[in-house]
Amino acid sequence: MDLMLSSFLTVVTSPSLMGLMLLAVPIGLFFGAIPGLGGKLGVVLLIPFVFGMEPIAGAVFLLAMHAVVHTGGSIPSILFGVPGTGPDAATIVDGFPMAKRGEAGRALGASLGASGVGGVIGAIFLAAMLPILRPVVLAFSPAEFFLLALFGITFIATLSGASLRKGLLVGMFGLMLSFVALDPHTGTQRYTYDMLFLWDGVDVITAVLGLFAIPEMIGLGARGGSIAQTTTVARYSIAQVLDGIIDVFRHFGLTLRTSVIGAVIGMIPGLGGDAASWICYGHAVQSSKTPERFGQGAVEGVIAPETANNSKEGGSLLPTLFFGVPGSSGMAILLGAFIMLGIRPGPAMALTGMETVWILIWTLCVSNLLAVVVFLAMAPAFGMLVYVRGALIIPFVVTLSFLGAFLSHGAWENIVLLCVLGVFGVFLRKHRWPRPPFIIGLVLGPIAEDSLHKAMGIWGPTFFLRPQSLAMIALIVGSIGYYFWRRKRQAAIEVQYDV
Amino acid sequence: MKTLLKLTVLGLVLGLSTTAHASEFYKGKTVTYIVATSPGGGYDTYARLIGRYLEKHLGARVLIKNIPGAGHIVGANTLAASKPDGLTIGTFNTGLIYAQILKREGVQFDLREFAWIGKAAADPRTLVLGTESGLRTYDDLAALAKPVKFATSGVGSASYTDTQLLRSALDLNIEVVPGFNGNEGELAMMRGEIAGQVGSTSSLKSFVDNGYGTFALALGGDGSVPEANSKVKTEKGRAIISLVEAMALLGRLTAAPAGTPTDRVAELRAAYQAALTDADLLADAKKLDIPIEPAYGDTVAKLVGDALNQSPETVAIIAGAVNAEARDITVKTPLEAVDDGGKVIRFKSGDAEIEAKVSGSRTAITIDGTQADRKLLKPGMICEITYDPQSDKNEPKTMACKG
Structure with missing residues (x-):
């Protein structure tokens, strides 16, 4: 306890550490906000600058930068429907409709508040988890990964909106495309048609850009006007942003739950940020009393993924520090940087390095709060962009989309893929078919397949008879049952109204 | 656009460190250093470190370009297809030697034709047993009646091939479970689901230091761990072990495309050698905890050539080990x-x-x-x-x- 407080004081009373964080936060926001850059590249490019720094100072600088990337990533998601990073893609589904409704400020505020609060709750939750970290992390094996992915896939139903049939079709199509890749088990090419860029599967960022950004921009061009469709000049104001931040506290139960879910998913190496934010989005829809508002600009749809993608940072920091096993690919690069700086992650940390651990946890908290302040200063200017005439904004967003598709894998073929999926997206949008199920299928399909292979390899076909697995199966059955129960009840209410 | 600007600015900052060793041709030019993986990870770390010192000794700006995909094949293909003007070099996985021997689909390069600049490290392989498995030594493993499970990366990866070759050479009673990427295999050992793993010594060192496992067998090393050579019983097994050892010597290769003018290759080799013997680079490598064990030019070309010239029997073993068709x-x-x-x-x-x-x-x-x-x-x-x-x-x- 003493150590916890004294390290807090070390962080906030040191002008050099606070200065480094103030420098790192805008850099992190920048790397998040430009599609295709992301936190990993940020750390790699900054490593030469921390050569020769004090270990703690260098680690604080890099971690602060990396921690706020997704706060920045939500800006283009909300304003243009272009995700800054993969995990920010789920924010588009409700964030962009809010911008269209003239509530860009509120959406940005909600995202900002959610990111900040998520980051802090994530860090606090993890501090509380420290004593039982090892059993929790080790409780999740490939069998549980498979069932967790399956659980996420059942959200396809919840995210289908009015027509379950349409949602399932789109979701299955996403799952089908997730099979395009080298078979993880046998290494044979599957639907790759000898094109090497497809060996690693269909790129998720490209798919999100094709399904959301391109159709929305074509829609905007056809309609004319600006992204915000309000006729009255609902001028953007700081009050709107504050309203968004307050929204986070209006839905505090949700914020708390998604922060914890995000932190836990972050803590288990191998699931990744994309899965975290989509599972939390699905949870928000499922737990809402009015799920039909989602996709039309429900503020909870912004809060859930944004809390998750910041709280998972803290989650993935812990296995990195205590086992030397990185919780995510971003953390793997940070781990390398830590070693270079002279910080030796591993179980010995618990005995000799607890002060470092606490300093890093506090860095997560403080940098997330700093990001709120920096962002708040910039948000009004960003928010105005949605009132700019479409003719001026479309070329910019389309360029950004192509750039993002190219940069995410450095492959020009992804630009062709973007066009193909863009056409598909236009079709879905025009005929009002739900689009999120497609991304769910694409993101969770490979996790499910890969872990099923591994679970079968380790335990054989009876792998799901283990206690943890049975609990997860109960969760999945419960979730499906709840969905049908709710649909039936809704149908009953509608019948009453008809009468 | 901003990205480009930022990269340029960064490049200029790094470019300021150039010194008088600069050659006439390379002065003020930009050399692209292709890395066949995403940013981060071993290959990227080596390339960025060596790239900074190549700048110093070449007088050119060195730009790192990550071209990931298809297990390093896309990056190597891109290097092979680059203009051979001495302004493009690249680094990729040594496992591509297996890919070329087996004539794997997608391979559009010929490792024999590359103009070899050098290699930065030797990365000897070791067999690690997880503490949870209850097995402590190689003899425990060899005495098993029932097979235990070993984790590898995807089928066709270098880790998978190495494991299968070792299984075949030592007649190990193991079942291979592929698909464990990054550190997933280490976690599976900590959970006790997987008994062990074959991997590079440097990347498994911290896992063992932390007490989660023990090195049970080494393929080339400092002698602190039993050598695979002393456990192998057949002639065929000996041949496989020496193949795996030879591959491991060739860590972190750097090459230029075929047809690069010889004088420029010579300059690149000289600068590469100067960079890898630079005391500052060695100090940085020590900080990064990455081993440096370099070899240069013709030596590397010969090692690669030797590794590619295999007997029909060995090719059949490699093909059999990874379930590929012998062609x-x-x-x-x-x-x-x-x-x-x-x-x-x-x-x-x-x-x-x-x-x-x-x-x-x-x-x-x-x-x-x-x-x-x-x-x-x-x-x-x-x-x-x-x-x-x-x-x-x-x-x-x-x-x-x-x-």
């Missing part, structure tokens, strides 16, 4: 004998002596690049021979000879 074998070797007017030739394929019947109509022969008759073949000519070991009399399909 044609390509070797580059001198003709040891030419008899009967070029109808019968003898050459070495790895350590096997091959006698082959050259067909007058089916074998496509070139000498110094022009089409030629088999009568013109002479002993001592260096030939790149592609033959099908399953065919009658090892008939060559193509022979490209020099001399």
Whole structure:
């Protein structure tokens, strides 16, 4: 306890550490906000600058930068429907409709508040988890990964909106495309048609850009006007942003739950940020009393993924520090940087390095709060962009989309893929078919397949008879049952109204 | 656009550190250093470190370009297809030697043709047993009645191939479960689901230091761990072990595309050597905890060439180990004998002596690049021979000879 407080004081009373964080936060926001850059590249490019720094100072600088990337990533998601990073893609589904409704400020505020609060709750939750970290992390094996992915896939139903049939079709199509890749088990090419860029599967960022950004921009061009469709000049104001931040506290139960879910998913190496934010989005829809508002600009749809993608940072920091096993690919690069700086992650940390651990946890908290302040200063200017005439904004967003598709894998073929999926997206949008199920299928399909292979390899076909697995199966059955129960009840209410 | 600007600014900042060693051609030019993985990870770390010191000793700006995909194949293909003007170099996984031997789909490069600059490290392989498995030594593993499970990366990866080769060489009682990427295998060992793993010593060192496992067997190393050589019982096994060891010596390769002018290759080699012996680089490498064990130019070219020239038996073992189809074998070797007017030739394929019947109509022969008759073949000519070991009399399909 003493150590916890004294390290807090070390962080906030040191002008050099606070200065480094103030420098790192805008850099992190920048790397998040430009599609295709992301936190990993940020750390790699900054490593030469921390050569020769004090270990703690260098680690604080890099971690602060990396921690706020997704706060920045939500800006283009909300304003243009272009995700800054993969995990920010789920924010588009409700964030962009809010911008269209003239509530860009509120959406940005909600995202900002959610990111900040998520980051802090994530860090606090993890501090509380420290004593039982090892059993929790080790409780999740490939069998549980498979069932967790399956659980996420059942959200396809919840995210289908009015027509379950349409949602399932789109979701299955996403799952089908997730099979395009080298078979993880046998290494044979599957639907790759000898094109090497497809060996690693269909790129998720490209798919999100094709399904959301391109159709929305074509829609905007056809309609004319600006992204915000309000006729009255609902001028953007700081009050709107504050309203968004307050929204986070209006839905505090949700914020708390998604922060914890995000932190836990972050803590288990191998699931990744994309899965975290989509599972939390699905949870928000499922737990809402009015799920039909989602996709039309429900503020909870912004809060859930944004809390998750910041709280998972803290989650993935812990296995990195205590086992030397990185919780995510971003953390793997940070781990390398830590070693270079002279910080030796591993179980010995618990005995000799607890002060470092606490300093890093506090860095997560403080940098997330700093990001709120920096962002708040910039948000009004960003928010105005949605009132700019479409003719001026479309070329910019389309360029950004192509750039993002190219940069995410450095492959020009992804630009062709973007066009193909863009056409598909236009079709879905025009005929009002739900689009999120497609991304769910694409993101969770490979996790499910890969872990099923591994679970079968380790335990054989009876792998799901283990206690943890049975609990997860109960969760999945419960979730499906709840969905049908709710649909039936809704149908009953509608019948009453008809009468 | 901003990205580009930022990268340029960063490049300029790094470029300021250039010194007087700069050569005439490279002064003020930009060298692209292709890394066949995403940013972060071993190959990227080595390239960024070496790149900074190449700038110093070459006088050129070095730009790191990450071209990931298809297990390093996309990056190596891109390097092979780059303009051979000495302004593009690249680094990729040594496991591509296996890919070329097995003529894997998608391979569009020829490792024999690359202009080799050097290699930065040796990365000896070790067999690690997880503490949770209850196995402590190699003998525990060898004495098992029931098979235990070993984790590897995806099928076709270097980790998978190494594990399968070792299993075949030592007749290990293990079941291979592929699909464990990054550190997932280590976590599975900590959970006790997986007994062990074959991997590079440097990347498994912290896992062992932290008490989660023990090194049970080493393939080349400092002798603190039992050597695989001392446990192997068959001749075939010995051949496989020495192949895996040879591969491990060739860590972190750097090459330029085929056809790069020799004077520029020489300059690149000199700068690479100067960079890897630079005291500051060695200090930085120590901080990064990455081993440096360099070799340069022709030495590396010879090591790669030797690794590619394998006997039909070894190729069959590699193919069998990874469930691939054994196909044609390509070797580059001198003709040891030419008899009967070029109808019968003898050459070495790895350590096997091959006698082959050259067909007058089916074998496509070139000498110094022009089409030629088999009568013109002479002993001592260096030939790149592609033959099908399953065919009658090892008939060559193509022979490209020099001399």
